[in-house]
Amino acid sequence: MRLAAALAVLFALAAPASARAATTAIRFGTLVDGQGHVFANAVVVVVDDRVQSVTSGGPIAGGAELIDLSRYTGIPGLIDAHTHITYYWDGTTTPRSEPPRHPAVTAVLAQENALKALEAGVTTIRDLNAAGGVDLAMRDLIKMGKMIGPRMFVSGTTIRITSSAGPPAPIGLMADGVDGVIRGVRQVIASGADWVKMHASTGGFDDLSQTQTFTFEELKAGIDAAHALGKKVAVHSYGPAGAREAVRAGADSLEHPTDMDDETIAEMVRRRTYYSPTIDHNQYYVENADAVYHFPPGTKERLGDFIRRNVDTARKAFRAGVHIVMGSDAVYNGWGLNTRELDWFVKIGMTPEQALGAATSEPAALLGMERSLGAVAPGFFADIVAVDGNPLATITAVSKRDNVRWVMKAGRVVVDKTRRIDTNTGR
């Protein structure tokens, strides 16, 4: 099945652009458009890379190529707001002790991660921290149509304080003091990054420490410098102190923070600071702690405790009205599990529709792409996913990988598993 899907993607890459019909009409049993509408017997007309029209049972214009997905529900292409596409693992040793690779080698290998994202229905990612400019290269190659993968918004390398963390050395540009941080932010943007990422606390993988790193003044200087150049800032913080300072300093999104106090949460609502709680990535670490990562004894218990507090914090933030987005923090063999975060969102009290919004309209707005991404609507990019089941009744219609049967990105079919026969159901 994996091979068949890979071949389907390769075929799409090999097909000359001229072989594509300029106009495609797609039939769905139901279409959830991402703007609050549900179309029965939907017909979506796609011209080149954009949606031209969405109708209920409308006639299909002559000359259009017809794709019949009437057995499935159509939804907007999903957006994963926190990924690490260049963290590639070949399955030997452990993920973080692989030999260093030339950036070009990493770019080629990481296509596997890109494919897994598409197979999960993820057509856009915000990638936050990569070495060697590999994220910039992949973004551009995908944009050129020379590599198949999700549309990428990238931060280049993260900016962090100088520290003596042991090996493996943290990837990132080290910067200290207001002037140093301003220089670092400008360097990252000059390198071609769409976003800036700053580390306001320790923590990552099996390190669950929450110590604040940058001061408020450093965060403020970095965020102001980025905003002055028209770029947004994502701030990593495992702990509440870094999160509180990042919000006050004007961060556009907060990544991971746990144990945030009510005042910080209220300030996030007031400032519309987006929250990417990345709950599932720690569950992924629990599942891979022994066999893959060889984390020390006791790590799974500590991860479990962090997850419980992360869930509590996310629930509190959701109830208060914070804008929450799906961020998988996908690394290595976590690619393909990108949408499991949505199951947690339902656990913290979202309806399936709200959870879907956290992977479509909310991150589209975070990216400043709310008129092009996150909905199946006229003028939007034709990023469309066909799933088996009703995502408004149960989010697993989206979050369970096998339910994603077909994916179109910018008018091009990149995943097609519609002809697969399920031996259990016979369909």
Ligand SMILES: [Zn+2]
């Ligand atoms: Zn991350």
